[in-house]
Structures are given as structure tokens and as C-alpha cells.
């Protein structure tokens with residue numbers, strides 16, 4: 001099949017020959033700014049793991065659509081976008097259907113190879129301590145962690161089907177895995193009803209999404225980044241994964257995913273995680 005660059009070159013040559021002008025020059029092979037570079041869209045790219053995803057994908061030469069709820073206040077992301085011209089900063093609130101629809105309209109059918117639903121809401125464990133559970137808070141977790149990724153995937157389905165790689169990922173957590181929660185040895189934080197519950201809902205909905213879209217060639221999976229100190233609280237220990245290592249691992253996992261891996265739950269180091 002003709003690559004987009006080859007197609008462009010042929011079109012340029014055709015136009016140039018019929019117009020009697022010099023042929024236009026396509027981007028050189030291997031140029032990371034080439035139009036053939038794959039495109040990734042990352043949500044919540046203004047800080048934490050999302051910002052590191054944007055940084056590492058841009059360094060790999062990908063076109064990066066880096067989204068944030070408040071682009072004007074996304075200082076670190078804007079600085080990164082100044083450094084890498086292939087980063088385009090876009091606004092979206094994944095919990096707001098109107099905002100997702102507006103982003104979809106702005107993208108105007110642009111092909112997307114990989115959608116990384118990274119945005120998440122950890123909230124405050126104080127919201128859900130047994131005996132004092134604030135049931136009005138559940139919605140905030142569920143809308144961002146569970147419904148947001150589904151909303152994004154549904155809205156961007158045409159863009160993903162137009163892309164080459166057709167991959168949809170969501171950052172989940174072991175807190176949403178039954179295997180982890182039923183493991184007597186695993187350390188637990190009390191009060192994770194809402195965070196863990198919303199990630200468990202995400203996991204199930206993404207398996208359903210994988211089943212629904214497999215025939216269209218979409219690979220859908222959920223990924224755990226490990227425990228990464230993105231809030232700068234200075235937590236240390238052998239269980240803490242450095243952010244660069246976690247994201248490099250996740251990108252390598254995403255690169256290696258095939259359609260047969262649809263509906264899987266992977267750790268940042270590639271290990272399969274039991275649901």
C-alpha cells in the first residue's frame with residue numbers, strides 16, 4: 001500500500017509535470033516530522049503521567065494531540081509544545097459530553113492511531129471512609145475514570161478507524177482489580193470505594209468495548225502504570241516506579257499490542273494482570 005508521503009510525492013510529481021514546474025519535495029525518509037508519523041491523542045496531558053506520555057511520544061517522532069482541561073494554565077505542557085512542534089495542545093474535559101463533542105468537531109476526522117485515556121481522578125480517600133461515606137462524591141469519580149474513556153472512545157471511533165494502528169488504551173489501577181483486592185498480602189488503603197469502584201467499572205466497560213470493536217480491527221486494553229509518585233509527595237520504596245520508566249514501559253507495551261491482545265489488562269512492564 002502507498003504511504004501517505006509516497007502518495008503526496010506522486011501527486012506533487014503529477015501536478016508538477018502537467019504544470020511544467022519543478023516537482024515539490026517530500027519530507028526525507030526517516031524524518032520524524034514526516035507526515036507518515038503516527039498520531040497519538042493523550043488526555044490529561046498537562047501533568048503527571050499524561051505529560052510524560054506527551055514528552056516520550058514526541059521524542060519518538062509521533063504527532064501528539066495533547067489534551068488538557070485548561071490549556072491556558074498548562075504551563076509545563078505549553079513549554080513542551082514549544083520544544084516539540086509535533087505537539088498540538090487541545091482542550092477537553094473528558095467528563096463533559098459537550099466538551100468531547102467540541103474536540104471531535106475540531107479534529108474534523110483527523111486519523112488517530114492511538115488513543116491514550118490517561119486522565120483520571122484520584123480524589124480524596126476521605127470521601128469514602130466507612131461510616132462517613134459522602135455518596136454525593138461518587139459521580140465525580142465515575143464520570144472521569146469510567147465514563148470519560150468510554151465517551152472519548154465512542155466520539156473518536158471514526159478517527160481511530162481512519163488511523164493505521166487502531167489502538168484504544170485506558171490507564172487503570174490495581175485498585176480496580178478483584179485479584180488485588182482479594183489478595184490478603186497486598187497492601188490496601190481504606191476508603192477506596194469510589195476510586196477502585198470506578199476503575200473496576202472502566203475495566204469491565206473496556207472489555208466490552210474490545211468485544212464490540214474487534215471485528216472493526218480495534219485493539220482495546222487497560223494498563224496499569226504501577227505506583228508512580230506524580231504528586232511529588234516524596235514517597236519512596238521498591239514499589240515506586242520512576243515516571244520515565246513507567247511511561248517508557250507502557251509505550252513499549254502499547255507498541256507491541258496486537259488485535260489478539262484486545263480486552264487485556266497489562267502492567268507497565270508488560271506482565272498480564274489478573275482481573
Ligand SMILES: NC(=O)c1ccc[n+]([C@@H]2O[C@H](COP(=O)([O-])OP(=O)(O)OC[C@H]3O[C@@H](n4cnc5c(N)ncnc54)[C@H](OP(=O)(O)O)[C@@H]3O)[C@@H](O)[C@H]2O)c1
Pocket residue numbers: 043044045046047048049050068069070092093094095096117118119120121122144171172173174224225226227228229230231
Ligand atoms: N500515579 C499512580 O501511581 C497511578 C497508579 C495507578 C493508576 N494511575 C492512573 O494513571 C492516570 C494518570 O495518573 P497521574 O498520577 O498522572 O494523575 P494526576 O497527576 O492526578 O493527573 C490527572 C490528570 O487527569 C486530568 N483530569 C482530571 N479530571 C479530568 C477531566 N474531567 N477531564 C480531563 N482531564 C482530567 C488532570 O487534569 P487537571 O490538571 O485539570 O486536574 C490531570 O492532567 C490516572 O488515570 C490514574 O488513575 C496512576
